[in-house]
Amino acid sequence: MNPLVHLFxxxxxxxSxxxxxxxxxxEPGQAPRRVQRYLVRATMLGxxxxxxxxxxxxxxGxxxxxxxxxxxxxxxxRLDALSGTxxxxxxxxxxxxxxxxxxYLDGDPRHGTFLGRLAATAAAVEVLVIANNxxxxxxxxxxxxxxLHRLLVFYPDRPRAVLAARKKFIVARLGDACLxxxxxxxxxxxxTSDLSRILADxxxxxxxxxxxxxxxxxLTALLKSAQFPTHGWLVEVMETPTPVSALLHAGILNAGPFLILRFSPLLDAAxxxxxxxxxxxxxxxLFASVALRTQPSVKVALGYSSAAHMGFMLFVCGLGVYAAAALHLVAHSFYKAHAFLSAGSTVDVNQAKRVAVDQREPSAGRAALALALATGLYLGLAHALGISPWDQPSLWLVGAVFVLGMMQLVGAGLGAPFxxxxxLRVLAAAGGVTIAFFGLEALxxxxxxxxxxxxxxxRPAQLILAGVVxxxxxxxxxLQLSGLGRHTGFAERLRVHFKHGFYANALFDRLVRHSNPQLPTGGLS
Structure with a gap:
């Protein structure tokens, strides 16, 4: 078939x-049958x-x-392996x-408007991915x-959603200017404006x-992906309809890492x-992964989780391990879409209760054992599979982060009654995840x-910085797995600071309300 036909x-x-x-x-109103029918067909055409x-x-190719x-x-x-994926x-x-x-919004008087805005946002994302100019x-x-802004303010009578959208709008315009x-x-x-020529040369x-x-x-990627200190809007947009949260966290936030991946040949030269x-x-x-554990709201915790995942992907891109970042991007997208669309699901709650086990108090010995087992699994399976994790210094650091993740999994299993x-099941699961990690990374x-x-x-200085991180x-x-120092006054004060995001969002609130006093005063920090 003619390549132009595939492009068309x-x-x-x-x-569509x-x-x-x-x-x-x-057809902006209630029961927009034609819009619903066309939307389903358009997604199938996609x-x-x-x-x-x-x-x-x-x-x-x-x-x-x-x-x-x-x-x-x-x-x-442009179509290539990255844009196609x-x-x-x-x-x-x-x-x-x-x-x-x-x-989801069946019966809402503006259901058709919502579906139209959702379709327009999705179309813009798809064009962004395949753009070659x-x-x-x-x-x-x-x-x-x-x-996305039109989706975030879909309910203009919700003050906190409007405030969050306003902050997002300001951050987005800064990102647009940087890009x-x-x-x-x-x-x-x-x-030239041809992306292919720019990247090739x-x-x-x-x-x-x-x-x-x-x-x-x-800087554009950091602003797009809600990185500190501009993260506050992300954890405040939870009053928007659930499909918007799913599209935002599973798709649009990933535009930051995708931009870095798309321009990776250029960044490699700089x-x-x-x-x-x-x-x-x-x-x-680091900040978001700790802050999410202090949040009483599941959706706010998911917001911090997304910020943490975006930060890790950008960090891995900074190390130059781009394929690992791309793999993480895809996995995180599907995970976060499921997390939001199934939030509050009775079936999922019952399944979680069924597999839940009593946990013993954290201990330093168990944390050390979990770290030793995770490290041994990683190095042992790498050797058995003929993989050398020492070929590139950046791979050492990515491998170390993976070991820390496995330590959490193994530590949770060791925390159950003996x-x-x-x-054995926990160790088998950890081994399976490690093998999957090596296999998917190679693929x-x-x-x-x-x-x-x-x-x-x-550069060596960058490796030193990454090593410190x-x-x-x-x-x-x-510290989390061992429980050391968790009940000290310092730990309690630090927990409060993390819960409020080190007050960066509160400062942002003041700046935004100073420019527009009519905006609400409530908000999460």
Whole structure:
């Protein structure tokens, strides 16, 4: 089949969703049967578009469409292993979320309007993923944010939702400006707006322009993914409809890491751009992962969880292990979509109660044993599978983070009352997860080899910084599992500070309300 046919079929996905958004303008109210029917069909057409994209990438490797525009600017799309993977992920998420939304607001007097806004947001995300022109990329980026804003203020009579949306709007405009500056710098420096050409020749464009563009791209990703200190809006948008939360946390937040992955060849040629990712992403991952444990609300905890995952992905991108970040992106998206769409599910609650076990008090000895077992499993299975985790310094750090995660799993099992069968099952599960980790990492590296650099050349100073960050993560994990110092006055005060997000969000609230005194005074910190 002609490659242009595959590209056209791929475009049918976002175009059909745009058609749904237009249809919703004429059927905005209750029981919008035509909009519901068209939305379901559009999502099925999106699945067909994703299949066509996979066929094209499998046969051709990489496809780019002709550019429609003037003076080198305009619209063009690109299909490769990375865009095909993320496009397919978005299509599947939209399929599930759209079907959930068809009945979720059934009876709402503005049901049609909601479905139209949801379709428009999904279309913008899909275009963003496959864009191959700097102008189209920027337009899709801004459109995604503006369409999301309309979803966040779907209920304008909810003051806290309006305040959160206002803060999100301000942060998003800063991100748009950073991205615009980065893309304009690249356009002026390279003389082309074709993303494929810029990435292919990135190593030839060294100097201040490339470093400036890389730093601006990193800042854009940090702002998009709700990293500290601009994280507050993310944990306050929980009054929006559940499908919006699912789309936001499973899809739109990932635009930050995706942007870094898309421009990874350029960032690989500008190592200085890794600093913001290592610092901002690393700190947010630690801060948010601790803060989520202090929250009484499940949805707020999920918000902090998303910020932590985004921070970890950006941190891994800063290390230059891009394939691992891409794998994490896909896994986190499906996990978070399920978490939000099933929140409050009676079936899930009953299943959780069925597998819950009594936990003994934390102890330092059990934490040390869990760490030793997790490390032994990781190194032993790596050796058995013929994998050397010492080939790249950045892989040491990624492996260390994985060991910390396995330590939590093993530690939870060891915390149950002594039952050899339970302990063996926990170790078997940890071993299975470790094998899956090695296998999926190898698969991701091989599959994305033509789209992402294998490993970035990380500077020694950056490795030292990353090592310090991972060491702090390790200390926090050991303290949590061992229970050391948990009942001291210092720990209690620190818990309060984490619960309120170190008051960064409270300061942001004051700044926003100072510019608009009519906004509500309530909010989470």
């Amino acid at each position: 079929i791929t475009l049918l996905g976002p175009l 969703l745009i058609g749904v958004a237009v249809t919703a303008r004429g 699945v067909l578009a994703a299949l066509s994209a996979w066929i094209a990438v499998g046969a051709q 990489q496809l780019t469409s002709p550019r429609l525009g003037y003076a080198g600017l305009g619209a063009a799309i 993320i496009f397919s992920m978005v299509v599947l998420l939209v399929l599930v979320i759209a079907r959930f939304s068809v009945t 700097l102008l189209l990329l920027w337009v899709a980026w801004v459109a995604t944010s503006l369409c 615009g500056g980065a893309l304009l710098t690249l356009y002026v420096r390279t003389g 990135s190593s030839a464009h060294s100097g201040w322009a490339l470093s400036t563009a890389g730093a601006l791209l990193a 190592p200085a751009s890794a600093w913001p990712l290592l610092v901002g992403g690393g700190f947010t991952a 039952k050899p069968r339970v302990y 991701a590296h091989a599959f994305l080899a033509d789209s992402l650099p294998a490993y970035a050349q990380t 991972v060491s702090v993560w390790a200390l926090a994990s050991v």
